[in-house]
Amino acid sequence: MKYLLVFFFLVASLPEILAQNFKVEVSKIGQFIDYDAFVLKVVISKNGEVYESEPGKYFNIYNLFRMGFTDDERYQILKKIEPYFKDYTLCARKPRAFYLVSGNPPRGGVFPKGQKYTIAVEAMIIINYMMFGDEASFLSTFPVLYDRCTKTEVAYDDKEKISCLANSYKEWIESKKSSGKYSIKDIFSFDNGRITWLGGDNINSDEIRPFILTSVRGDFY
16 A cells, blocks of 8 residues: 555656756856847756757757757747847847858848847747757848838847837747647748848748748658
């Protein structure tokens, strides 16, 4: 009887034990790279494995969501990053194109005029590369936003326009609370509105959308 009680106790405690083996921390740290400003640092631990972003660089978190996390754990990671969508302090890096893994040139030969971006924009960029890996270069070649209506680059400190794109990310994150399914198809959620990413392809166009769906496995989790 004693062993049976121990068995039931262990079974009942299993969710809590598993939760203790997973931890995610997102912090803003001061650092000098191109500017004496700030960068985000993401540290995720699970079952003794530690995944840590290198502040100001994003290649070592490529495809992080494909590393065996549960849907609930992915949601927790996103929720930890989400508060920084409202952080308009300066990022320590200048905008650089993120296409080196694939070797793809900047989309459409477009380069940013501005030389700054905010922590809010960095938070969204981190999600892009964590979620979509190399394919994120189709969406966000640069950590700079673009206004489709005015056909101009968005100023790095334009809070209203940054929050406009951030709202798309918030809605997408909230949708994952119930659906919990992650796919390359999610990339299309972030190129629908007035504010998008500078240098990214129009991924919802008749030319690009079929290319992504046929060249990349649609459901990879």
